Amino acid sequence: MPAPRRSIFRPNPAHLCALALLSAITLLSGCGSFFVCEGKTSCPAAPCVPSSTVTCPATGTDFAYVANPSASANNVNGYNLDNGNLTTNATSAPFSFGYQPIAMAVTPANTFLYTASNPGISTGYLYGYSIETGGALNILSSGMPLITESAVSLAVSPDGQWLFVLDANSLTLSEYSINTSTGALTFNTTGAITPGAGTTGNASLDVTVAPSGDYVAVALGTGGLQTFTLDTSTGALTPQNPVAPATTQIGIYAVAIDANNYLYAAATNGLAVFSATTAGVPTALKTYTAGNGPRSVAVNTASTFVYVGNKTDSTISGFSIGTNAVLTAISGSPFTGPTSIGALAIDNTSGYLITSGYNTSTGIELFAIGTTGALTSSGSAGSGTNAAVVSAIATTH
Numbered sequence: 001m002p003a004p005r006r007s008i009f010r011p012n013p014a015h016l017c018a019l020a021l022l023s024a025i026t027l028l029s030g031c032g033s034f035f036v037c038e039g040k041t042s043c044p045a046a047p048c049v050p051s052s053t054v055t056c057p058a059t060g061t062d063f064a065y066v067a068n069p070s071a072s073a074n075n076v077n078g079y080n081l082d083n084g085n086l087t088t089n090a091t092s093a094p095f096s097f098g099y100q101p102i103a104m105a106v107t108p109a110n111t112f113l114y115t116a117s118n119p120g121i122s123t124g125y126l127y128g129y130s131i132e133t134g135g136a137l138n139i140l141s142s143g144m145p146l147i148t149e150s151a152v153s154l155a156v157s158p159d160g161q162w163l164f165v166l167d168a169n170s171l172t173l174s175e176y177s178i179n180t181s182t183g184a185l186t187f188n189t190t191g192a193i194t195p196g197a198g199t200t201g202n203a204s205l206d207v208t209v210a211p212s213g214d215y216v217a218v219a220l221g222t223g224g225l226q227t228f229t230l231d232t233s234t235g236a237l238t239p240q241n242p243v244a245p246a247t248t249q250i251g252i253y254a255v256a257i258d259a260n261n262y263l264y265a266a267a268t269n270g271l272a273v274f275s276a277t278t279a280g281v282p283t284a285l286k287t288y289t290a291g292n293g294p295r296s297v298a299v300n301t302a303s304t305f306v307y308v309g310n311k312t313d314s315t316i317s318g319f320s321i322g323t324n325a326v327l328t329a330i331s332g333s334p335f336t337g338p339t340s341i342g343a344l345a346i347d348n349t350s351g352y353l354i355t356s357g358y359n360t361s362t363g364i365e366l367f368a369i370g371t372t373g374a375l376t377s378s379g380s381a382g383s384g385t386n387a388a389v390v391s392a393i394a395t396t397h
Helices: 013-029
Strands: 063-067 075-080 101-106 112-117 125-131 137-139 151-156 162-167 172-178 185-192 202-209 215-221 225-230 237-239 252-257 263-267 270-276 282-288 294-299 305-310 315-321 327-329 343-346 352-356 364-369 375-381 393-395
Touching: 063 101, 063 352, 101 151, 101 393, 112 151, 162 202, 172 202, 185 237, 202 252, 215 263, 225 263, 263 294, 263 305, 270 294, 282 327, 305 343, 343 393, 352 393
Parallel strands: 151 202, 252 294, 294 343
Antiparallel strands: 063 075, 063 393, 101 112, 112 125, 125 137, 151 162, 162 172, 172 185, 202 215, 215 225, 215 252, 225 237, 252 263, 263 270, 270 282, 294 305, 305 315, 315 327, 343 352, 352 364, 364 375
């Protein structure tokens, strides 16, 4: 009797492909919500949906860090300016530093924030923070100071390699190399500052670096102005002849430099404009009338507008920048600002000017910059009212 024949199933290759595809889809989508990605590190993050009970983290890269908010002189608030207001905080802001910051600076890549504690209160230290998603700050070096130095002003070179620290107690400009991966600082060199000839009562007040990277400028109050040629590859500083004010009653308190190497100085008698060679040698051009008590200055990235914070009359003088840095007052200038303006800065879109003064409800104010340079208030927040606490602002790039 012959053996029974066994039936052999030979699937069609096309059927196998279809089954494999169906299995893959099922594994990805699951049956209803059964096969859901269960918190594995490889799972995509679910989008945050804001509601009355859920506050989503801040996003974007347009942040401003402002010292001396109304809560505490030891706090720094972080604002997300993407929406053009001061109601959206950076993630985890405000930040409790545990010390009173006197100066702050952000690296061009928006990776680190450097701060200096007020040396008039305790030993001067420099701290570093990494800037995280949403503008959150994480302190470096396990919370320990990166260096010990009594700073009054900080600035970072446009290539992000060098941090300049202006000493509050001596005529010294210190320079540190920046580890762009860790934020660590390594001492590189110092520049000896020489006040202008015949000046008296000089004091280190403000330092800034030209966007070109060609030179560094320091404001010295009644000591005038000092510039240094900068070698960006080595960090070498070459001092240039200092500029003395016209009289001993005139001081230079803050400096800003535009993309064409023109220098703008907030001085007792107004906004002083200088041309400068690539070596940073300044030549005085003209001084323009501002408000009373110019103490801060900022220029936009396109080098089309410059603004001066007038501390005595709490106003902001605005100018459009023409050919060869000839200035024209913006219509509506001066603009009313916070009480006793101590600092101002322009955001990374050049669409907003943020200012800081002293008022429990309107000490910090944000202005939208119009096409003509005119300022329109777009929000305010409270600041501390003790004028002995220094106003300081740092914005991302």
